[in-house]
Amino acid sequence: xxxxxxxxxxxxxxxxxxxxxxxxxxxxxxxxxxxxxxxxxxxxxxxxxxxxxxxxxxxxxxxxxxxxxxxxxxxxxxxxxxxxxxxxxxxxxxxxxxxxxxxxxxxxxxxxxxxxxxxxxxxxxxxxxxxxxxxxxxxxxxxxxxxxxxxxxxxxxxxxxxxxxxxxxxxxxxxxxxxxxxxxxxxxxxxxxxxxxxxxxx
Amino acid sequence: xxxxxxxxxxxxxxxxxxxxxxxxxxxxxxxxxxxxxxxxxxxxxxxxxxxxxxxxxxxxxxxxxxxxxxxxxxxxxxxxxxxxxxxxxxxxxxxxxxxxxxxxxxxxxxxxxxxxxxxxxxxxxxxxxxxxxxxxxxxxxxxxxxxxxxxxxxxxxxxxxxxxxxxxxxxxxxxxxxxxxxxxxxxxxxxxxxxxxxxxxxxxxxxxxxxxxxxxxxxxxxxxxxxxxxxxxxxxxxxxxxxxxxxxxxxxxxxxxxxxxxxxxxxxxxxxxxxxxxxxxxxxxxxxxxxxxxxxxxxxxxxxxxxxxxxxxxxxxxxxxxxxxxxxxxxxxxxxxxxxxxxxxxxxxxxxxxxxxxxxxxxxxxxxxxxxxxxxxxxxxxxxxxxxxxxxxxxxxxxx
Numbered sequence: 216x217x218x219x220x221x222x223x224x225x226x227x228x229x230x231x232x233x234x235x236x237x238x239x240x241x242x243x244x245x246x247x248x249x250x251x252x253x254x255x256x257x258x259x260x261x262x263x264x265x266x267x268x269x270x271x272x273x274x275x276x277x278x279x280x281x282x283x284x285x286x287x288x289x290x291x292x293x294x295x296x297x298x299x300x301x302x303x304x305x306x307x308x309x310x311x312x313x314x315x316x317x318x319x320x321x322x323x324x325x326x327x328x329x330x331x332x333x334x335x336x337x338x339x340x341x342x343x344x345x346x347x348x349x350x351x352x353x354x355x356x357x358x359x360x361x362x363x364x365x366x367x368x369x370x371x372x373x374x375x376x377x378x379x380x381x382x383x384x385x386x387x388x389x390x391x392x393x394x395x396x397x398x399x400x401x402x403x404x405x406x407x408x409x410x411x412x413x414x415x416x417x
Numbered sequence: 418x419x420x421x422x423x424x425x426x427x428x429x430x431x432x433x434x435x436x437x438x439x440x441x442x443x444x445x446x447x448x449x450x451x452x453x454x455x456x457x458x459x460x461x462x463x464x465x466x467x468x469x470x471x472x473x474x475x476x477x478x479x480x481x482x483x484x485x486x487x488x489x490x491x492x493x494x495x496x497x498x499x500x501x502x503x504x505x506x507x508x509x510x511x512x513x514x515x516x517x518x519x520x521x522x523x524x525x526x527x528x529x530x531x532x533x534x535x536x537x538x539x540x541x542x543x544x545x546x547x548x549x550x551x552x553x554x555x556x557x558x559x560x561x562x563x564x565x566x567x568x569x570x571x572x573x574x575x576x577x578x579x580x581x582x583x584x585x586x587x588x589x590x591x592x593x594x595x596x597x598x599x600x601x602x603x604x605x606x607x608x609x610x611x612x613x614x615x616x617x618x619x620x621x622x623x624x625x626x627x628x629x630x631x632x633x634x635x636x637x638x639x640x641x642x643x644x645x646x647x648x649x650x651x652x653x654x655x656x657x658x659x660x661x662x663x664x665x666x667x668x669x670x671x672x673x674x675x676x677x678x679x680x681x682x683x684x685x686x687x688x689x690x691x692x693x694x695x696x697x698x699x700x701x702x703x704x705x706x707x708x709x710x711x712x713x714x715x716x717x718x719x720x721x722x723x724x725x726x727x728x729x730x731x732x733x734x735x736x737x738x739x740x741x742x743x744x745x746x747x748x749x750x751x752x753x754x755x756x757x758x759x760x761x762x763x764x765x766x767x768x769x770x771x772x773x774x775x776x777x778x779x780x781x782x783x784x785x786x787x788x789x790x791x792x793x794x795x796x797x798x799x800x801x802x803x804x805x806x807x808x809x810x811x812x813x814x815x816x817x
Contacts, residue, residue, distance in 0.1 A: 264602050266472040274556040283558055291605030312556055358603050368602060394472075 245308035253305030255400025260294040260302070261287065262396050263358040270306070274314055277307040293354045298401075341408040348413025351406045355398065364417050369395060373417035384411055465492050469560050473497035474637065477548075477565035483708035483726050486754055486763060487540070488568035490629055495637045496545045496566065498609040498672075502598035502657050512641055514625075518594070518662035521585030528627065528641055534575035534583075539622055541647040541759040542569050542728045543654060546677060546698045549803025552793075557800025564706055564807065569726070569761045572645045574626035577661075578619045586615070586663055593618035594668040595644055597657035611677070612668035613646060613653050617699075622647045622759070625658065647759035648731035650698050650802075652677045673697070679797045701730035703790050704804040705737050705764070705782035712809040718816055721768045723750070725807070728761035729784035736783040737764040741776055744792060744806065750780070770813045779806045 246253075257267050264287075275283065280303050288294060294302070309318060352364065361367035377384050388407050391397035398407070466476035477494045505511055514531060517523040547559050548566035560566075581593070594612035601608070617623060624645040627634055634640045639656025646653040652672070667673055678695035705727035710716055727734045733756065738747040750766035768778070781790040793805040 264606065266470060268468075269470045269475075269560065272469065272561045273558050275558055276555070279558060290607070291603045 242308040242311060245304060249301060249305040249308070252400050253302055253309070255397065256294070256298055256302045256305075258391065258396040259355065259398055259401040260292055260298065264290075264292070271310060271318065273306075273310055274312050275307070275310065276312055277303065280306045280310075291358075293358075341404045343405075343408035343410075343412030345409070345413040345416050347406075348409035348411065351402065351410040352413055355402065356410065359395075364414055372414050375414075378411065378414055381411070466495070467563075467565065469562065473500035475560050477562055478568055480564050480706055480708050481711055482565075483569075483706060484724055486569065486760075487630055488570055490570070490632060490635050490638065493543075493568045493570065493629075493638065494545065494566045496547075496560070496651065497599075497637070499599040499601045499606075501636050501640075502600060506598040506659065507641060507657055509641070512598075512659070514642060514659060514661065516580060516584045516661045516663075518664050519587040519590040520581070520663050521587065524580075524584050526580070531575060531580070531625070531642070532627075534579040536573060537576055537624060538571055538573045538628075539624060539645065539647055539759060540569065540571045540755070540757050541645060542567060542701065542761050543645075543651050544568075544701055544728075546650040546652055546801040547799075549794075549805070550800035552803055552805060553796055553800040555796070557796075557798060559800055567706075569728075571628075571630050572624055572626040573628035573631070574624040574642070574645065576621055577623045577625055577644070578621055580625060580661070581618060581663065584663075586619075589665050590663045591615050592664045592667050594660075594662040594664055595653075595655035595658055596660040596662075597639070597643075597655045598659045599657050607671040609655070609672050610668050610670050611653055611655060611673055612664065613649075613699075615663075617646060617649070617653075648700055650677075650701055652698065667697070676799065677801070679799070679801055698801050701728065702794075702802055702804045703727070703729040703734070703782050703784040703788045704807075705734075705780050705790060706807045707778060707780050707809050710778075710809060710811050713811075714809075715812045715814055716770065718770050718773055718813050721770045721811075721813075723766045723768055723778060723780075724763070725750075725765075725780060726761040726763055727780075727782035728759075729782065729788070731759070732785045733758060734762040734764075734782055735785045735787075737762075737766075738781055738783075739766045739768070740779045740781075741768065743777060744779055744781075747781075773813045773815050775810060775812050777808055777810050779808050781806045 257270055261267065261270060273283075284292070284294070284299050284303060288299065352360075356364070356369075356372070359367055359369035360372050361369075364372040366372075372378070377387065385407055387395070388402070388410075389397065389399045402410075465479070465482070467479060469475045469477060474495055474497050478488060478492050482488060482492045501507075509528065512528065514526040515523070516526070545560075545562060545566035548562050549564065550557055550559050551561040551563050577593070592612040592614055594610060596608065596610050599609060613623075624647075625642055626645045627642050629635065629638055634643060639654075639658070642658045643656045644654045644658060677698045679698055680693040680695050682693050705725055707723060707725040709724040710721065723739060725737070727737050734752065737750040737752065739750050740747045748766065750764040752762055752764050754763040756762060770776070783789045790804055790806060794803045
């Protein structure tokens with residue numbers, strides 16, 4: 216190979232790596248940006264079967280995070296493709312192979328997670344639709360509160376006095392309580408009203 | 418909810434006592450256990466165990482506890498796939514053991530009828546296949562166990578062989594499958610089902626154990642009955658045992674066909690899946706641990722007594738060696754205490770620490786078949802069977 220060809224190749228490589236570096240997401244900013252949503256998803260989508268510490272102690276490459284989430288979906292994790300994409304980006308930015316052993320633990324603090332959609336503050340009260348609520352319940356609540364909301368690992372919600380206390384119900388669902396996940400980063404106000412309405416019919 | 422107040426009042430210490438303690442744990446309903454365990458955060462100082470996963474509960478023993486030959490029940494590591502089953506299935510009046518499959522006569526035992534077989538006691542190491550996973554590079558997914566997912570206990574029970582022979586094993590039988598009463602929170606998760614080859618099942622030392630260190634098996638350790646396969650990794654030692662099925666083939670399902678297997682040929686790629694042929698994890702490889710001094714401890718210059726344990730699956734320990742110079746030179750430690758097949762062997766070494774400074778103490782064991790503990794274990798995708806040299810770092814201080 217002659218000298219000028221070598222130089223051309225070298226310049227090419229330089230340009231290529233500069234472009235790559237530019238387009239690559241900086242893990243720290245990705246993890247800060249996706250943090251609230253990602254943490255919310257872990258609690259809402261994953262903590263049904265195991266506590267979040269099993270997830271946050273891993274230090275995995277993106278491929279292995281992808282494979283892990285695929286396995287969890289296969290086993291019954293209720294997570295949409297879009298949520299899974301976001302969670303994989305978040306996990307591989309925060310819990311990657313070179314991350315320190317003690318990444319600060321997930322914050323379970325109330326109200327930390329961003330609301331799902333920036334809905335304009337409701338002009339009128341949100342009206343729940345029971346028929347939609349059945350689906351919301353099945354995908355998000357049934358694993359813990361049992362079929363027909365008759366109770367399981369979580370308390371029975373059918374005929375539960377809390378259903379009469381609208382504000383308390385909404386806040387318990389939004390922010391979680393004890394082992395009960397916070398749903399603020401996954402469910403909209405409408406979803407919560409729908410599931411509330413459906414529970415009232417049980 | 419009515420239960421939550423009660424739960425909050427119950428201290429974490431008492432909780433562990435109840436579950437690890439002396440069979441009394443059955444009083445607690447698993448729903449409460451789950452709700453409660455979810456609240457637990459890893460607490461090194463409050464409990465005798467280091468919690469790795471709070472729900473389902475996984476916790477390891479601090480290695481300083483390994484200065485004693487037997488590991489006490491409430492210090493013994495806990496590994497749960499789904500956590501303890503409900504009292505309805507394993508309570509004394511409800512529990513039964515079903516034996517079926519490729520046998521002449523299917524059988525159903527109560528604890529009382531099982532105890533008509535001759536009782537046997539064996540001291541054996543129980544170790545999680547993932548013990549030491551945290552040291553594999555690249556990191557492998559799974560519970561990030563360090564050194565303490567292992568313990569040595571006295572197991573009392575009946576021989577699996579006696580139970581199988583009473584049922585009459587048919588000629589085509591090759592494997593014996595076990596299932597416990599534990600169930601996942603969500604029914605789509607595969608059950609924790611495992612099988613072992615018939616040869617191991619018929620070995621006179623393979624037990625169905627109902628006592629641990631002379632006490633009824635604690636709830637977290639599989640009450641009322643668990644399998645003990647001495648010398649083999651703990652995933653064969655099914656807890657809360659309710660079903661035994663004699664079969665022609667290996668058990669199917671995730672926990673037998675995908676998990677708890679290692680590639681037959683070693684590999685270094687981290688792709689999350691393997692195309693190589695795999696084999697189930699079985700025998701424990703030779704391994705040793707330093708139980709004293711502790712990692713990071715300060716010691717006084719002069720004679721420092723180094724203590725530890727070593728074990729080697731289905732054979733005995735021949736030698737334990739210590740190095741203070743990262744394995745360049747080795748000195749032989751003294752084997753002490755009980756020498757029993759399947760149990761661990763205690764050892765000690767008097768190190769003349771004359772120079773002050775920071776030192777890494779490294780140990781390695783050799784078994785009677787000549788296998789030597791390697792500096793690092795070859796990598797496998799699930800991070801199993803770690804048996805690299807054990808290491809603690811100490812600071813030697815001058816005498817005042």
